[in-house]
Amino acid sequence: MCGRYAFLLPPEAMTALFNLLNRAEDYPPRYNITPTQPIIAISEREGRRTADLFRWGFVPGWVKDPKEFPLLINARAESMLDKPSFRDAVRNSRCVIPASGYYEWMKGADGARRPYYITSTETETMAFAGLYATWAGPNGEEIDTICIVTVDPNLEISGVYDRMPAILRGQDAIDAWLNTRDVEGRYAAELAVSAPQGTMQYHAVGKAIGKATSEGPELIEPAPAEEAGPEKPRRKKADSGQLDLF
Numbered sequence: 001m002c003g004r005y006a007f008l009l010p011p012e013a014m015t016a017l018f019n020l021l022n023r024a025e026d027y028p029p030r031y032n033i034t035p036t037q038p039i040i041a042i043s044e045r046e047g048r049r050t051a052d053l054f055r056w057g058f059v060p061g062w063v064k065d066p067k068e069f070p071l072l073i074n075a076r077a078e079s080m081l082d083k084p085s086f087r088d089a090v091r092n093s094r095c096v097i098p099a100s101g102y103y104e105w106m107k108g109a110d111g112a113r114r115p116y117y118i119t120s121t122e123t124e125t126m127a128f129a130g131l132y133a134t135w136a137g138p139n140g141e142e143i144d145t146i147c148i149v150t151v152d153p154n155l156e157i158s159g160v161y162d163r164m165p166a167i168l169r170g171q172d173a174i175d176a177w178l179n180t181r182d183v184e185g186r187y188a189a190e191l192a193v194s195a196p197q198g199t200m201q202y203h204a205v206g207k208a209i210g211k212a213t214s215e216g217p218e219l220i221e222p223a224p225a226e227e228a229g230p231e232k233p234r235r236k237k238a239d240s241g242q243l244d245l246f
Helices: 011-017 087-092 171-178 185-191
Strands: 005-007 030-033 038-045 048-056 074-076 094-099 101-107 113-120 126-136 142-151 200-204
Touching: 005 094, 038 126, 038 171, 087 094, 087 126, 087 185, 094 142, 094 171, 126 171, 171 185
Parallel strands: 048 142, 074 142
Antiparallel strands: 005 030, 005 101, 038 048, 038 094, 094 126, 101 113, 113 200, 126 142
16 A cells, blocks of 8 residues: 655656646645645646646546545556456546655564655656546536555565555656557556566654654654664565565
């Protein structure tokens, strides 16, 4: 699961990085983005690539009452083409969610769960694969909703958690994921893969990140030794080049 992340990229930098036709909104740096909040995402509709706000928590258009529908913040890459909630979005409404880093909690040998901040070793801004949908209510109201696609972890992240966001690496992957006119869903799904070994890093952070109201740069700072725990996460063993998750 990816249920918390940070977004620190200035609007003008994001506009240039993702070849946007519009200037990204003046969205302030966020260090603790949580589900149901508005988040910045990039979509391409009729050849126009724009950055807009979406509600984090995917609601398919066919849902009658969102209050009675489960909160879908992630979509598993392995099954998204087959799931009724996501299959139309894989074909027709893919998006990119820019992120500076994300958080996961790991249960240590002492039984305590500790948060870790996870980033890329290759770039300051990661491009998470995402899916969006527009829900229309009975009174004409519309809500644009979104979720993050997840995959099996690579070797580094396997010691922290058993899932990770699908990170699109390179402009070609980003372009293909966004191009729903020419790139079929089944081909786009092949882009949602685990990050290569050696491309991710992490460090323990303070417990304040556990509060949805917490905000500020101190949240991504390394935790003091007394909070970091007695040991670092242990990576899963690889067998013949394949990740052993069990």
